Amino acid sequence: MYDVVIVGGGIIGGSIAFDLAERNLRVALLDRQGLMREASWAAAGMLSPAPDCPGAIPLVPLGRASLALYPKFVDAVEDASGLCAGFRAGGALEVICHGDAERELSTLVALYHGLGLACEPMRVEEARSMEPALGREARAAALLPEECWIEPRALTSAVLAAAASAGAVLCPGVEVTSLALDGKKCSGVKTSRGEIFHAAQVVLAAGCWSSQIPGAAPNAPTLPVRGQMAALRHSGTPIRHVLRSERGYLVPRGEENPQTVVVGSTIENAGYEKRVTSGGIEKILSAANELVPELAKAEIIETWCGLRPGTPDQLPILGPAEIDGLVIATGHYRNGILLAPVTAKLIGEWIAEKITSLDWETFSPLRFTKTNENRSITT
Ligand SMILES: Cc1cc2nc3c(=O)[nH]c(=O)nc-3n(C[C@H](O)[C@H](O)[C@H](O)COP(=O)(O)OP(=O)(O)OC[C@H]3O[C@@H](n4cnc5c(N)ncnc54)[C@H](O)[C@@H]3O)c2cc1C
DSSP states (O other), X not given: OEEEEEEOOSHHHHHHHHHHHHTTOOEEEEESSSTTOSHHHHOOOEEOOSOSSGGGGGGHHHHHHHHHHHHHHHHHHHHHHOOOOOOEESOEEEEEOSSSHHHHHHHHHHHHHHTTOOOEEEOHHHXXXXXXXXXXXXXXXXXXXXXXXXXXXXXXXXXXXXXXXTTOEEEETOOEEEEEEETTEEEEEEETTSOEEEEEEEEEOOGGGGGGXXXXXXXXXXXXXXXXXXXXXXXXXXOOSEEEOSSXXXXXXXXXXXXXXXXXXXXXXXXXXXXXXXXXXXXXXXXXXXXXXXXXXXXXXXXXXXXXXXXXXXXXXXXEOSSBTEEEEEOOGGGHXXXXXXXXXXXXXXXXXXXXXXXXXXXXXXXXXXXXXXXXXXX
């Protein structure tokens, strides 16, 4: 019997396992394959609370809270695991290459300032003095000085090791097929091998597959959104910041020469098909080469893709479900690496104390079923 069983060993499940084990709860973390092999392994690692579309604006306060927690989170993970998570502070440059650049820049700056995000507009020459490799297509730029980035594969290994050293039991190769119900209460999970893991609380953190656990879909209607990525070995002018344009982004990994630069990403509805395509890679490379033309000479050292856990309203799903004993922590879409610390903190507080230090009502799993009820009343 565990206090908590967590379904899904990605960055979200792993970070929650670490938090709960640190609170001296008995925790098991189950994953149907090796741990951290899905979206969390595939991510670029930008820690950016800036909204990428109007629908993401309600997420900004949560993203800012999580970014503020990051340095302490990384210290705790690195202390407990003895591993380096590859955290870097230094800011991102948002670069505008198309359209009416001056107007787009002032809209962006007004939006970010209105959301409390630090954002410094700059002339292209200034941006180029910070990033000499920036291409000629750049027409305007803004520095987002508070943004950071991390190496997701290093982070995920460190989080798992930290959770294990805090006492969580890690169970790779265990597929959850359904919830175990005791009357109307969730009392654990059933696995494909016919075992039952009994627990006082179950946390569903199975990424885009969360909706496939029978009974969970009404409160966790996740769907996969594919993203393709490439890593380049670059021997030219080193890149020192995250660079983003309307078409894609670059994330430097270290500063040694040759430097590894990760470039991304597509946003595709391709079901659960994890496949790198020539069209997808062409798209991200052309965006990268526009930002930094020198990258056209870089060697492609790896390509991959991952399935982001999307949701119908593009917001995460956090909190208690309609089924007593079931807590949902999924739907982090493009921001799961950024949101891991705050998700772990909120779920940990809820499970241990039944209160949370931040208002998380907007992200409640009940919003999907409530909306349905309202719809059926009004139509
Ligand atoms: C290309 C790409 C780039 C990204 N870049 C960024 C970025 O720069 N910054 C950022 O913040 N976020 C980024 N993201 C988003 C981020 O990666 C995700 O939001 C985050 O990893 C989701 O973590 P998770 O733990 O919920 O899901 P996952 O990492 O997908 O983990 C879910 C786990 O559940 C397991 N599972 C599924 N079903 C079952 C079952 N029935 N039984 C047991 N286990 C099960 C799976 O095997 C998997 O290990 C990116 C994502 C992609 C794909």
